[in-house]
Amino acid sequence: MLQKVGAWEKYGATGWGDKKDKAIFETSANAVSHATNSKWRMWEYYTPELETLVEHYYSADYANPVLNISITKLY
8 A cells, every 4th residue: 555655665664663674564584484374264254245345434545546446356
């Protein structure tokens, strides 16, 4: 998202972590080895009805030309 709106360099690339020298989503060695397979558990809760609600709730974001995001249909 930060890259899409042109804010990665200012807000995401640095300034995070204990020494403020990491990117916002930079992973540590511990995080890499901590797989939970949660992406598959999502299907237990993310239903077609919930997808419709999410699309409605974020409709203003999808319509905002500055954000330039599109709906990805899962169902």
